[in-house]
Amino acid sequence: MASTYAAVYARWKSEPSVFWSEAAAAIDWFKAPDIAFDGQRGVYGHWFPDGETNTCYNCLDRHVAGGRGEQTALIYDSPVTGRKQRFTYREMLTEVEAVAAVLADLGVGRGDRVIIYMPMVPEAVFAMLACARLGAVHSVVFGGFAAHELATRIEDCKAKVVVAASCGIEPGRIVAYKPLLDAAIDLAVHKPEHCLILQRPELEAPLSGERDVDFALSVAAAKRAGRPVSCVPLPATDPLYILYTSGTTGQPKGVLRDNGGYMVALAWSMKHFYGVAPGEVFWTASDIGWVVGHSYIVYGPLLNGSTTVLYEGKPVGTPDAGACWRVVQEHGVRVMFTAPTAFRAIRREDPEGALVAGYDLSSLRCLFLAGERADPDTLQWAERVLGIPVIDHWWQTETGWPMAGNPLGLGLLPVKHGSPSVPLPGYHIDVVDDAGHPVGPGTLGNIVVRLPLPPGCLPTFWNADERFHTTCLAEFPGYYKTADAGYIDEDGYVFIMARTDDIINVAGHRLSTGAMEEVCASHPDVAECAVVGIADTVKGQIPAGFLVLNSGVSRESSLIEQEVVTLVRERIGPVAAFKTVVCVKRLPKTRSGKILRGTMQKIADREAWKMPATIDDPTILDEIREALQARGIGI
Numbered sequence: 001m002a003s004t005y006a007a008v009y010a011r012w013k014s015e016p017s018v019f020w021s022e023a024a025a026a027i028d029w030f031k032a033p034d035i036a037f038d039g040q041r042g043v044y045g046h047w048f049p050d051g052e053t054n055t056c057y058n059c060l061d062r063h064v065a066g067g068r069g070e071q072t073a074l075i076y077d078s079p080v081t082g083r084k085q086r087f088t089y090r091e092m093l094t095e096v097e098a099v100a101a102v103l104a105d106l107g108v109g110r111g112d113r114v115i116i117y118m119p120m121v122p123e124a125v126f127a128m129l130a131c132a133r134l135g136a137v138h139s140v141v142f143g144g145f146a147a148h149e150l151a152t153r154i155e156d157c158k159a160k161v162v163v164a165a166s167c168g169i170e171p172g173r174i175v176a177y178k179p180l181l182d183a184a185i186d187l188a189v190h191k192p193e194h195c196l197i198l199q200r201p202e203l204e205a206p207l208s209g210e211r212d213v214d215f216a217l218s219v220a221a222a223k224r225a226g227r228p229v230s231c232v233p234l235p236a237t238d239p240l241y242i243l244y245t246s247g248t249t250g251q252p253k254g255v256l257r258d259n260g261g262y263m264v265a266l267a268w269s270m271k272h273f274y275g276v277a278p279g280e281v282f283w284t285a286s287d288i289g290w291v292v293g294h295s296y297i298v299y300g301p302l303l304n305g306s307t308t309v310l311y312e313g314k315p316v317g318t319p320d321a322g323a324c325w326r327v328v329q330e331h332g333v334r335v336m337f338t339a340p341t342a343f344r345a346i347r348r349e350d351p352e353g354a355l356v357a358g359y360d361l362s363s364l365r366c367l368f369l370a371g372e373r374a375d376p377d378t379l380q381w382a383e384r385v386l387g388i389p390v391i392d393h394w395w396q397t398e399t400g401w402p403m404a405g406n407p408l409g410l411g412l413l414p415v416k417h418g419s420p421s422v423p424l425p426g427y428h429i430d431v432v433d434d435a436g437h438p439v440g441p442g443t444l445g446n447i448v449v450r451l452p453l454p455p456g457c458l459p460t461f462w463n464a465d466e467r468f469h470t471t472c473l474a475e476f477p478g479y480y481k482t483a484d485a486g487y488i489d490e491d492g493y494v495f496i497m498a499r500t501d502d503i504i505n506v507a508g509h510r511l512s513t514g515a516m517e518e519v520c521a522s523h524p525d526v527a528e529c530a531v532v533g534i535a536d537t538v539k540g541q542i543p544a545g546f547l548v549l550n551s552g553v554s555r556e557s558s559l560i561e562q563e564v565v566t567l568v569r570e571r572i573g574p575v576a577a578f579k580t581v582v583c584v585k586r587l588p589k590t591r592s593g594k595i596l597r598g599t600m601q602k603i604a605d606r607e608a609w610k611m612p613a614t615i616d617d618p619t620i621l622d623e624i625r626e627a628l629q630a631r632g633i634g635i
């Protein structure tokens, strides 16, 4: 089909309020909004300020009322436990109502915060929707984060209740969540009133005192009581969730998401971008701890009346590199979405894609990739072995849905490998120089989005309007700063090349090198340190730490390196994949004392690098190169 993209984008641009008001008709409102956007409210404005709605109602109740009750809403497929389960929309509603009843009995109501620290189990999705039903604000914390990170989040959002599981299951090891949760609560000054614990048979956790409540027993009791819990009508601008993401300091940013605008944007994207119809199976292979999981495992597919797949496994090793093809075949997946790193992992195990031939993938229409740069080599490999369009698209936790992409639902535009294609309606993307002046086509610069951001994007950070303004809006007045650098070509295609801050992307997981430096620096023998992201063939990037030890430290440097690795794992979590550490005599710096992280990264990545004119002492770079060489890194 010929693409209608240009016409749709132009229509949005000429009448943005009308465009989004029309899109708002895709969801049900208790009170339909008369106003699309109010620029006087909030930090840069609010979408649908006078609308009233409920996200859980739109994800479940209205589908049951509308005749979709017997359709499968969620397929749980867990190769790590061997369990598989299907829930119809009606069954989901029963489960969610029961969890909502339990939370309400624990005192959770509109505006209260609930942390969800769970692996990829259906109960995690029920808990998210139960919060939405009550008007409570959930904050899902990824299982790969350690107690300290969990504590920071409990503290920042002042969680009233934590919903957690006894354990998560990683290939080859069981991750005991409960001790991490207990340690986090010990660390946090703010104490949640209750912890609702899902006992998993792989590793049950001892429950303590009044605080801990058994998830399954309480939910069963709520079901027996059969008390209906209706959806609370909420202002569209009420928060649905807080999702913490790495910022430029150790203190994560609480990205806030509203109810109304988010639903309107997701509903639009499911149909017009991903091209998924109600009733079709959509599989996002990610984790509910990330924004991709929030938007496209949970809320997007359910709003759309589609069937979503919740996969508790990896692309490789559970049991092999054919795992994804097995899921596609078994569940009739129409559209799949994952991060490029998953395909790099599959390709490493099965370079010719031989395992694909063993499965019937005729249901699969398209593969979407996001979360990190899709290197053309991996993308073309995926195209070749799958024989379907493979679409790179670009967005971030802050935006909640794609900023740029090739819209399958509007008819695909020509693919340019290396580019996530064109801006989507809602996003006026510019590239500006450091002084904020727009640059011409093909010129590298800061990628910014003209305000107001469209529905679905963050209105602010949780409890931190000022930080939101300073971090995202102040540098380029009138624009939202994405902190990505890149360019737009003559045809309007966007190319994302690098971050402009200290964020690195490790297996699609967003991490702050600054936060890792804070942990390294806390080791008593470390005088100074630098962490940079270096290239990795599967994970895209991995962190590498450089330590300068205090003078007079006589212990083996390899011992200290190991201790620092353990410290980062304990404080940030295994997800940081922090395993490469080198002790060096000095760090390369400019004469004004700025550490030359970029040059260190280039040396490690065997990229061409120039001797910085401002360097304090050029011989340090030789020392860095030798230290890396000794570890087999760099030239």
Ligand code: COA
Residues within 6 Å of the ligand: 119, 142, 143, 144, 145, 168, 170, 171, 175, 285, 286, 287, 290, 292, 314, 315, 316, 338, 339, 341, 342, 345, 370, 371, 506, 507, 508, 509, 538, 539, 573, 574, 575, 576, 577
């Ligand atoms: N709970 C506890 N630990 C977890 C975890 C969780 N939910 N998720 C990951 N970890 C641990 C892993 O076990 C690993 O620990 P290890 O150092 O002991 O091996 C560490 O965190 C790093 O995990 P990960 O980055 O997932 O690496 P991996 O080597 O286990 O797997 C991939 C690599 C590419 C297969 C994996 O990252 C993947 O499937 N990615 C798919 C896409 C994706 O999820 N993207 C996210 C954003 S869209």
Ligand code: AMP
Residues within 6 Å of the ligand: 245, 291, 369, 370, 371, 372, 373, 374, 392, 393, 394, 395, 396, 397, 398, 420, 482, 483, 484, 496, 498, 499, 505, 508, 509, 510
């Ligand atoms: P997160 O907030 O975890 O989703 O990470 C968002 C960041 O990941 C973006 O700001 C980019 O730096 C990077 N990113 C996401 N998708 C892409 C993509 N398709 N191409 C390049 N970088 C991407």
